[in-house]
Each structure stands twice: as C-alpha cells, then as structure tokens.
Amino acid sequence: PGSQLEQATPAVPRIFFGRDLLIKEGADYVTNNAQAFLAILGPGGIGKTALAQKIIDIEAVKEKFEKRCYFIPCDILPNVASLIQAMLQCLKIPAEEGKSQGEMLNDYLQLNARHTLLVLDNFETLWYSKGGRASVQTFLEKLFNFKHLCILVTMRGPDGPGNVEWYKLGTGSGIPPLSADAARNMFFAIAGNKYDLSEKTKAVDKLLKELDYVPLAIRLIAQRAKTSPLKSLLRMWKEGKTSILREGKEDFSRLTSVEYSIQLSVNLLDEDACNLLSVISFLPNGIPMWVDNLGNMLPNLENLDISVAELLECSLISSNGGNIYILAPTREYIQRKYPSKxxxxxxxxxxxxxxxxxxxxxxxxxxxxxxxxxxxxxxxxxxxxxxxxxxxxxxxxxxxxxxxxxxxxxxxxxxxxxxxxxxxxNINQKNNLQFIKVDVLIWNAKWIEAEDEVRSIEEKNGLNHKNITARCFQKLGNIYEMQNKYNEATDMLSKAKTQFEEIGDWLEATQCLQRLGEIHRMQARYNEATEMVSKAKTQFEQIGDQLGAAQCLQSLGNIYRMQDRNSEATELLSKAKTQFEQIGDQLGAAQCLQRLGDIYRMQARYSEAIETLSKAKGQFEEIGSQLGAAQCLNGLGDIHYMQDRYSEATEMVSKAKTQFEQIGDQLRAAQCLQSLGDIHRMQDRYSEATEMLSKAKTQFEQIGEQLGAAQCLQSLADIHSMQDRDSEAIEMLSKAKTQFEEIEIGSQLGAAQCLQSLGNIYLVQDRYSEATELLSKAKTQFEQIGDQLGAAQCLQRLGDIHRMQDRYSKATEML
Structure with a gap:
C-alpha cells in the first residue's frame, strides 16, 4: 500500500557535506539527456539514497520533470509484481477491470509521453532476490523502451542492472567516501560544536579516518557524541567497533545500524566468497594487484575469481587501480563476526x-x-x-x-x-635490530632517543666486542654530526674508524672516513675534506661499493659548491645523481638534485632553481624524507625572497618551519624563524621583524648555535638603524661583530657586514674619519673572502666620503 511506500521513503537529509560536485554532475546528466539512465553505486552506508534525493531536489531537475519524479524504495519490494504495484500507486493509475497490473502500467506509459523520472532506490534487493533475476531484467528491458522515461537507480554493486549503458556517478568503484574536511563538517554539524570536541579536532579527525569517512558511520558516531564525552566515545569505538554504530535499541534498518546494513550484503554470499571476505578483512591494504597476487597469496582457497566477482557485486569490497580492499566499518565488522580462523x-x-x-x-x-x-x-x-x-x-x-x-x-x-x-x-639478532632502530631514530631527527638506544647497546655488550663498540662509536658520530656537534662527531668517528681497521672491516672504516670528510666540509676546511673524501672514494671503488663511491662524488660536488666552484660542482653532482639512479638510491639522487637547485639559486638562475628544487621536493616526499622536503621548501622560500616576492616567501618558509618543528629539528626551525624576521624587515614591518628575530636569537642561544644568534643580532641592529636609533644599532653591531670574530667557521662574512653597517652609520652622522677606517677594513675583509659585491659597496661608500669632503679626484677614482 501507498502508506508503506511513504513510510519507507527517508526524508531528504538536512545535514549534507562534500557531495556538491556529484550532485551537479548527476543533475546535469539527467537534465541534458532526453533519456537518462543514471546509476548511483557503492557499498551500504556510503550515501547513495541521500545523493539521489539531493539530485531530484535540484531546481533544473524539477523544471524538466515538473512533478513527475517518483521515488520508490525497493528494499520493501520482494519481487517484480510488488514493484509494478508500487509504480501504479506512485503514478496514481486507477485499476481497470479485465487488465493485469503490467498491462495497466504499459498503457499508461504509452499514453503519457511527458518526461518522467523514476528513482529505484536500493535496487539490489530486487536484483538479488530469490525469485531470480530474469523476471526483473525482462521488466527493466520493457521500461528502457519508453524514450520519455528516465531511470535513476541506487544499488550495491559495480554496475547498474540490465543490458543498458548506465551513466555511473563517481569513481570506477562508485560513490567514494567523504573527504576528511566534509567528514569533519558533518560530524560537528550533528554532534554540535561542543567546546570539548572543537578543542580536540585532531582526535576527532583520527576517529573519522578510522571510519574511512563513510557517511552512515559518521552520522551514527556523531549522534553518540551528542551525549558522550570524546574520551568515552574513543574508548567505545576501540572496544566495540561497529557494534556502537547504531541508533535505537531494536528494529534496526540499513539507515540505523552499520552492522545491519553490512549483514544484508553478507547474506547474499556463498561459502567460498565468505571465506575470502574473512581473509581480505584481516589485511588492512586488502589485496593489491589482485589479479596477479591473489592466487599466490591464497592457494588454499577455491573459486577465487568467482568469489571476487561476487564480493564486488555485493559492494562488500571495492576496486581501485587493480587493488581490492574493504572500507573500515565493513572490515571491522567482518573481522569480529567472521574472523579468518x-x-x-x-x-x-x-x-x-x-x-x-x-x-x-x-x-x-x-x-x-x-x-x-x-x-x-x-x-x-x-x-x-x-x-x-x-x-x-x-x-x-x-x-x-x-x-x-x-x-x-x-x-x-x-x-x-x-x-x-x-x-x-641471540645477542647478534638483538644488536642488529637495535642498530636498525637507531638509524630510524636518526632519520626522524630523534637525537636523544637515538643516543639512548646506542648507549643501551654499549651497556649490554661491554667493551669486549670490538665490532659492536665500533658500530656504537660510528652511530654516535652520525648523531652528533647531524646536530652540528662537530668536535664530538670527529672524536667518535675517528675512534670507530680505528677499531674497524683493527678488525679488518674496511668498508665500515671507509664509511667513517667519508663522514669525517663531510664534517671537515661543514667546518669550511676544504683541503682536508677533499683529501679525505677522495681517499674514501678510491677505497670504495677498490672494495666494489658503488653506493659509497657515489656518495663521495656527491660530497666532492658539495665541497666545490661551498667554494663557489659551481661548474665543477655541477659536473660532479650530476655525475653522482646518475650513479645513484643507476643503483636505485632515490635518496642520494634527490639530494644531488636539491644541491643542483641550490647552485642555480646562488647563480640567480631562478626558474631553473625553482624547477629543480620542486622536483627534488617531490622525490623527497615520495621516499618519506621530511627533512629533505622541508629543506627544499625553505630553498624555494629563499628564491621568492631574493625576487622580492615576500608573500610567497613567507608562505613557503612558514611551511618549512612547521615541518622542521614536526621532526624535531630545532636548528633549522630557528633558521626559518630568522628568515621570516628578515622578510618582515625587508617590508619595513619592524615590530613583527623584531619579535621574530629576537625569538630566533633566543632559540639559537638555547641550542648553542652562536652563528645564528650573531646573525639575528646583526639583523636587529639593522632594524634599529633603519629607525634612526643609531646608538642602539652601534651597540648591537659591535656586539655582533665580536661574536662573529669569536666563531671559527662561516663568520668572516658576518663580521665584514657589521663593519660595513657601522661605517654606513658613521657616514650618515658625518663622522668621516671613523667611517673611512671601518669601511676600508670591511672592504679588505670582503676581498679576502671573495665577496666582490660587498667590496664594491664599500668602495662606493668610500668614494662618497671623498666626494662629500670635496676630494673629487680620489672620489672619481674610487667611484
């Protein structure tokens, strides 16, 4: 009866997110085609019915069909006869004596040739009914012949019913789950923006991800969130999984219980398909490339291909790019109800x-x-x-x-x-595992945990095992090197090298030599670095270690890069990159690409630099190197800064800073803060610049990075100078200059720049003799470190001083 149809038709959902494009796509297809066959496919709970209701509620659809859109909930219809009866009721076709219901429907559709849209919701109930598919298919074929009749079908399965070409909405697997943002919006719209929840968005996001963003599961968990605190909700999910995803206490339906919805599909399976479903539910990745792998993975199960087809038909598994998998709510339910034993x-x-x-x-x-x-x-x-x-x-x-x-x-x-x-x-197995763990911790910049792990290995083995002791020294050296603790790193790596040589492990000894060369490079001791790395390269080649030899080539390229010998650096880094690619070392290849990008940046070849660094960033992300990706992001930010594109620079450096903070790299995070301060300084936003540079200076001091702290002090002095606060600027520059002079490595440029800035302040104050002395010293220092631009700027200012003192011949000569 009509009342049953009305009761079984759900209300159009008021809370609905993330499906705008699908609604538009569906509505456009239905309105732009004279006869439309639209299939909304996918697993239970994915939101097929709601999507159909939203599509027929679009104004353009209403205009085309006027009031001739008929929604028929097929889940209450056991056979074709009941479907025909339902259609007669919806179309309000009166009974005629001497005619069957099928004849009455046929006559009506022939006589009424205006556009009509029939929505057959949950059609799988009829399609998989015990009465058989043949009668359903025959009836559908008759409907397809009425050219004014459009059909929108929602059902579980990979294809629409019958022998007609359906327009399938969504992806190859049907309607996809929601996006993370849409799922979050839906959750909070139902649960309410309670303070408890909005403060804990991360925990909510994690929960929604565990539900694979399936709309029905989100709606039901959000209903519980109205009355349950988040902590309790998370505990309920952990303990009860899908059993908590329901509404009410009994008489569950596909709309009020996730488990009920899933079980409707499971009931359609034979034993072989059910067994396969149990195994797939155990595997979080499902069966990747199932056509090639499934038979090799499960040679004990029968009728695998038929079972896969059956599971796809019931939408209990999804298929994407050759992989079959199960959405989280279904996976959790099957594991609990039908575990693989x-x-x-x-x-x-x-x-x-x-x-x-x-x-x-x-x-x-x-x-x-x-x-x-x-x-x-x-x-x-x-x-x-x-x-x-x-x-x-x-x-x-x-x-x-x-x-x-x-x-x-x-x-x-x-x-x-x-x-x-x-x-x-055994002890060797344990040591090997712990050393792998140390490498993982180093990779993730967890220096303290890595050192603790090494110390525990040392403690367990004592000093009697020279190989283990040497490996511990080596790992500690690597940990200290990554933290720029070069003296401690040199000490450890030298000890490790000696011990490896004593026990005849030439490969590990050579690796230590290579790292020592790298440390010398970082200390600007380029001659020693070149000698060590060249020797290591020869030894790797003799041993036959291609990876080690390529890494040495990379190190030599970086040494030349630091010396501004860019053509030689480019040649070696390109050669190293090729070697890394040949032996399949993606990390080494990405690092070479990054350094080539840095060279282009320093040569002001910005378009090439952006292209190269962007490519390197992509490669780092592909192999999971957050550090490398963040460094590239920072480099790209520097390029925008050099081109005065400050908003883009700010965005990229800020992202890089966040990534460095996430992996615990305090030094690079502080350097990003320093860069952000300099970007604000260049835009005359002095208060923001001062705040950031002061914060960066404090962070540098806390981690013992004197060079960074001195550079921040220098930038702060420049800000005071720009604001005509000369006495504070002079005090800061003098202090920064002293700090630069106390630092051994990389500090000559900073000291020269401080002299230059002090000279410029004295020049503005008409203190010509002091300005001349400081600018002459700065010019000499710039010349010594090969900074031609700095030297030329000093010469220009010295010429200006002579000009202001009417000493025109000297001024002309200098200028």
Missing part, C-alpha cells in the same frame, strides 16, 4: 610476503612504490606471526624494511614488538 592461511600469507620482499629488494628503484601498496599487510602479518614464534626470516624482512626510510614508523613498531616480547633471541 585457518592457521594455514596465515602461514601462506607469511610465506608469500617473505618471498615477495626478497623480490622487491632486488629492484630497489621501484621499492617504495611497491611497498606502499603492501606495507600494512606486511607489518600486521609479521606482528601476528612473531607472537607465535620468531623466525630468521622475520629478522630478514625487518632488515629489508630498514632500507626503505619512508616506512620507518612501521619498522619501529615491529622491532619494538620483537624486543619487548621475544626473550630467547
């Missing part, structure tokens, strides 16, 4: 991934891309199987993963699982 399956998955990892490591150039698809599966299987019994192969897989920095977070999780839970591991 076969130990044999776990062993097969473990065996598959061990062999798969060996193959991936053999082709390093594609390693990150391949691992991205499988990493969550690998770590989950590893953690489960390690809990049963640790195998040599598990350690082997961890060592493989240790070669992929992008996935270091996953590596640490597995290592900690082993170290905490496995007691009967």
């Amino acid at each position: 076969a130990d044999e399956t776990m062993v097969l998955l473990e065996t598959f991934y061990i062999e798969w990892m060996r193959g991936v490591v053999a082709n390093k150039s594609n390693m990150n891309k391949e691992l991205q698809l499988h990493i969550l599966n690998i770590t989950k299987i590893l953690n489960v199987q390690i809990g049963k019994m640790l195998k040599e192969e598990h350690i082997e897989v961890v060592e493989f993963l240790g070669q992929a920095p992008k996935f270091y977070a996953a590596v640490v999780e597995v290592i900690d699982n082993i170290l905490v839970n496995i007691q009967d591991m």
